[in-house]
Amino acid sequence: MTNYCVSATGVRKAFGDNNVLNGVSFEVAQGSATTIIGPSGSGKTTLLRALNALDVPDAGVIQVGEVEIDFSKPVAKDELRRYRAQSGFVFQSHNLFPHKTVLQNVTEGPIVAQKRPKDQAVAEAIELLDQVGLAEKQDQYPYQLSGGQQQRVGIARALALKPKVVLFDEPTSALDPELVGEVLSVIRDLAVEGWTLVIVTHEIQFARQVSDQVLFTDQGVILEKGAPAEVIGDPREERTRQFLDRILNPL
Template identity: 80%
Template sequence: MTEPRQDRIVAEGVHKAFGDNEVLKGVSFTVPQGSATTIIGPSGSGKTTLLRALNALDVPDAGVIRVGEVELDFSKLASKDQLRRYRAQSGFVFQSHNLFPHRTVLQNITEGPIVAQKRPKEEAETEALDLLNQVGLAEKRDHYPYQLS
């Protein structure tokens, strides 16, 4: 018997405009738990805006986004606490930006859970190593960002 699918991210009817320029026009999709997903499109098509909307860095004008167990309905004003809980379910890494160039891969991965979630260092490191193993990068744990491609 197969277990029911658990969705990690669900977006429904997400809209985002900058002035008169509507960038996201009712975007809806689902990302199942444990899957890898790619967003492909031409320059200016809204890929980065969508990613920023998923973490409420650019707050959508309308729509619903669920990450993990936390859901935000952007037709309503979210409180700072709701946004904090929501953002704690996800992370956002900008391409070509090293958040902490003086820290190793392992230290960069564990910073959020240790500081924001107040998790014990050992627990955060265990989870980080598991994640690195899942993506085949465990051997890079002690490398610094400048040592990576």
């Protein structure tokens, strides 16, 4: 029996008259990497944000880690807090605290939100910064770092919360092309180490290399899902083929 870290059934989300998610269902196995690909406006980011309730779904049942919520019913605040605590979120544009050092950014969540002892949080944060290649930057501020370094701090910050799953929202889209590789390398290492990852990305070759599962979204539904060799290498759907052809063979 597969041990699922994430399970979503019939997830719906609308913003006004715009139905962004139209009954999305999928699972993510423990210790696996899932990438979500698709055209802009297809619901990728909203789906990812639903997994952390940054965008609270209108309907559907989602289980993340140890918490399952039926979003078609009213959800208590403490239950929503428990749900959010199951995942760590890495944003497109770093979202670091500009007035805090690198080390303070990484320890903020464990100390303030999780009430963990400061010395323990600091020791673990230094270890994580070493893991992402930034141990020597711990006393610097975000403005002193490159975009790629800031994003790696964002990854360390998410890992510091010891989440069941790490959610990445197009983690390289705001970076200069020469900085993309350093961030993708860190994410690749996390996949090898057995972290459960869900990654929204436009980097198709990276998705091919790192994924156990690829989801292709279009118009608020998952049109195709499977192993990279299937979805990227030999897609069944014409819409998937069109999208990949445009990305992989630009004019």
